[in-house]
Amino acid sequence: MPTIIFKATEACNANCVYCDVVHRKKPRTISPELLRTAFERFNEYLLEHPEEEMQIIWHGGEPCMAGLKLYQTALEYLNTICAATRDRFKFAVQSNLTMINQDFIDTFKAMGIDSIGTSYEPIHGVRGIGKKRDSVLYNKKFFDGINLLEANNMGWGFIYVVTRQVLDRPLEIFHHLTNLKLSGGFDLHPVLVYDDAADESMESGITQEEFADWLGAVFKEWWPNRERYPHVDPFATYLKFYTGKGDGLGCCDAPTCGLHLYLGPDGETAQCGRAADWDILMYGNIASKPLSEIFADEQRALIDNRKNVLPDTDCKGCEYWSICHGGCPLDAYNGHKDFNRRSDQCLSKKLFLKKYFEPITGLKLPKPQAQSHE
Amino acid sequence: MSTPQNNTPRNTISYVCDYQWPIEVELKGKSLIVNVNHVGDIRRLNDALGTETPVQAYIYRDAYGSLETLDVDPDWGDIPIVLYLNRLGQFRTVAHKVEMLKGLNVTVIFTGEESRACVDAQILASLGIHSGIKLTPDSPLSDSVLDLITYNFYSQMPHADIEPFSTMSRHYKGENYVSPSLLDLENPARYLHVDAKHRLAFTRDDLLAGNVLDFTSDDATDTLIDDAAQIFSRRWQQWFVESHPCTFCPAFRVCKGFFHAPEKSTERCTEVMSELLEAIEFERKKCENHSKKPCQL
Numbered sequence: 001m002p003t004i005i006f007k008a009t010e011a012c013n014a015n016c017v018y019c020d021v022v023h024r025k026k027p028r029t030i031s032p033e034l035l036r037t038a039f040e041r042f043n044e045y046l047l048e049h050p051e052e053e054m055q056i057i058w059h060g061g062e063p064c065m066a067g068l069k070l071y072q073t074a075l076e077y078l079n080t081i082c083a084a085t086r087d088r089f090k091f092a093v094q095s096n097l098t099m100i101n102q103d104f105i106d107t108f109k110a111m112g113i114d115s116i117g118t119s120y121e122p123i124h125g126v127r128g129i130g131k132k133r134d135s136v137l138y139n140k141k142f143f144d145g146i147n148l149l150e151a152n153n154m155g156w157g158f159i160y161v162v163t164r165q166v167l168d169r170p171l172e173i174f175h176h177l178t179n180l181k182l183s184g185g186f187d188l189h190p191v192l193v194y195d196d197a198a199d200e201s202m203e204s205g206i207t208q209e210e211f212a213d214w215l216g217a218v219f220k221e222w223w224p225n226r227e228r229y230p231h232v233d234p235f236a237t238y239l240k241f242y243t244g245k246g247d248g249l250g251c252c253d254a255p256t257c258g259l260h261l262y263l264g265p266d267g268e269t270a271q272c273g274r275a276a277d278w279d280i281l282m283y284g285n286i287a288s289k290p291l292s293e294i295f296a297d298e299q300r301a302l303i304d305n306r307k308n309v310l311p312d313t314d315c316k317g318c319e320y321w322s323i324c325h326g327g328c329p330l331d332a333y334n335g336h337k338d339f340n341r342r343s344d345q346c347l348s349k350k351l352f353l354k355k356y357f358e359p360i361t362g363l364k365l366p367k368p369q370a371q372s373h374e
Numbered sequence: 375m376s377t378p379q380n381n382t383p384r385n386t387i388s389y390v391c392d393y394q395w396p397i398e399v400e401l402k403g404k405s406l407i408v409n410v411n412h413v414g415d416i417r418r419l420n421d422a423l424g425t426e427t428p429v430q431a432y433i434y435r436d437a438y439g440s441l442e443t444l445d446v447d448p449d450w451g452d453i454p455i456v457l458y459l460n461r462l463g464q465f466r467t468v469a470h471k472v473e474m475l476k477g478l479n480v481t482v483i484f485t486g487e488e489s490r491a492c493v494d495a496q497i498l499a500s501l502g503i504h505s506g507i508k509l510t511p512d513s514p515l516s517d518s519v520l521d522l523i524t525y526n527f528y529s530q531m532p533h534a535d536i537e538p539f540s541t542m543s544r545h546y547k548g549e550n551y552v553s554p555s556l557l558d559l560e561n562p563a564r565y566l567h568v569d570a571k572h573r574l575a576f577t578r579d580d581l582l583a584g585n586v587l588d589f590t591s592d593d594a595t596d597t598l599i600d601d602a603a604q605i606f607s608r609r610w611q612q613w614f615v616e617s618h619p620c621t622f623c624p625a626f627r628v629c630k631g632f633f634h635a636p637e638k639s640t641e642r643c644t645e646v647m648s649e650l651l652e653a654i655e656f657e658r659k660k661c662e663n664h665s666k667k668p669c670q671l
Contacts, residue, residue, distance in 0.1 A: 172622040179626040
């Protein structure tokens with residue numbers, strides 16, 4: 001299923017200490033004309049591929065910064081331009097929830113969205129509103145958003161970004177997050193800081209070893225209490241894979257990126273958000289190219305071929321190939337300027353699994369049934 | 375969310391009041407929990423209120439008295455009564471009251487010195503009498519409390535419930551917050567505290583501080599109560615807005631900052647409440663396993 005990360009706006013009302021995009025770009029928001037073109041392209045693709053569905057993830061920036069009108073117009077285009085294909089759309093939204101209101105919720109629900117992905121940060125000064133980075137105001141607005149979602153019977157889950165600011169307090173952070181969402185329902189990620197990031201972002205960066213040890217400290221607490229908070233990732237996902245119940249890998253660990261596409265506010269498309277940040281794997285503008293052509297771009301072969309190259313090079317003999325596949329190709333490019341290298345993030349996964357997950361659980365990764373490059 | 379048209383009187387909430395004003399008349403028809411100043415008031419008041427004004431519990435407090443010296447009325451029958459007493463007293467005297475107490479609907483909560491209170495609660499519970507200790511934010515949470523928790527949840531010997539642990543366990547579903555304050559009737563889904571001016575609050579402290587709701591018991595409707603309860607039930611979020619140190623504690627879900635005080639170390643309350651959380655989860659699992667249908671051979 002094609003998944004389109006639709007960054008209709010780059011504008012964001014939040015100010016995160018590690019956020020690279022805020023420092024690097026002037027925020028742009030899609031024009032009404034281009035929005036119409038986008039839906040025409042979506043419809044065109046689905047008509048050409050009657051067996052396919054399409055997932056659109058509203059992303060940003062903060063999607064609500066684009067204004068309610070944009071989503072109401074999108075809904076109108078969905079119901080008119082895409083009348084024949086409407087049932088094959090699946091929408092999702094990633095929002096910081098600090099601007100959400102009933103009108104946004106009504107519009108998102110009309111698109112079939114019943115849950116919103118968000119993120120959260122308990123340490124004051126890491127994330128906040130405005131130049132002063134007001135964390136109390138941010139958190140207050142965040143809870144207003146949560147309350148509104150719950151009043152509308154909408155679910156929510158969040159990611160937590162591990163930064164240097166919390167490196168010395170893994171358990172405190174874990175307990176805070178599980179106190180916020182009592183059965184879990186969040187994903188722990190390392191902060192991604194790019195080489196050309198602003199100084200402030202660089203200072204938040206952590207090493208792969210540090211992230212592995214941070215996860216390990218949390219895992220020691222999670223494992224004996226996993227029934228208390230079952231939905232904590234990456235632990236729950238790893239556990240599924242080690243017990244043969246794996247039901248899919250996230251985009252960073254999958255053998256290929258599949259039909260994943262970034263669509264930006266100026267209509268430019270790229271392999272994903274990271275690719276667009278670095279102006280690589282750019283596939284052209286949706287105003288001049290149909291989606292079928294974009295998805296058929298020859299550059300995709302660079303990514304797809306990785307699964308054939310890595311098992312004989314960087315990942316040769318790696319016991320974790322089936323759970324990692326060399327990691328995100330964009331991360332690999334960021335580190336080595338070559339897609340056919342493994343991602344540096346592999347190290348944290350490997351370290352965590354070998355040093356913590358396997359000894360604590362006593363589990364071993366099931367061997368693949370047949371030698372293949374998947 | 376309730377609709378604005380829904381103005382029917384709510385009958386699932388109990389009004390917590392002091393028997394210092396004519397509640398028989400002014401709260402007639404409502405479900406009540408009544409704080410009485412004299413144990414002798416209980417039967418008299420219960421007769422006066424009759425079945426029209428159901429009372430969920432009469433609460434009597436004597437900060438210095440013991441069960442030994444309390445006049446237990448054998449005619450209390452099924453009247454639900456909670457006695458907050460300092461201590462058990464001489465057991466050889468209490469022993470004579472045990473059989474009578476077992477025939478009544480009485481819960482005894484001990485409020486005296488913590489170690490003594492724990493022993494007294496355990497003695498009564500072991501005799502089949504619903505008992506407990508009163509935890510306060512200042513409670514030292516000595517090892518006696520841990521022993522009592524262990525006895526309540528892990529003991530193989532039959533015994534009555536011990537508060538506040540049993541009530542906390544009953545209310546904890548894994549995805550909600552509980553706290554020892556449940557024993558103080560702080561539960562917006564069930565209790566509203568009301569004073570002689572008919573003012574309402576969800577906690578006794580709020581009522582005494584004048585932090586009251588903007589409607590009274592006379593004009594309370596399901597809609598008004600539900601909306602106010604929803605706002606009250608989100609108070610925990612303020613702890614997160616401020617990133618309060620208690621939110622980083624593994625036991626916050628069974629405490630909600632109950633033991634917090636400025637300048638106070640959280641080491642002990644974290645330890646004790648974490649053990650309580652484990653015990654409550656053990657109890658839940660036990661109940662879940664017991665709910666399985668027996669094999670029919």
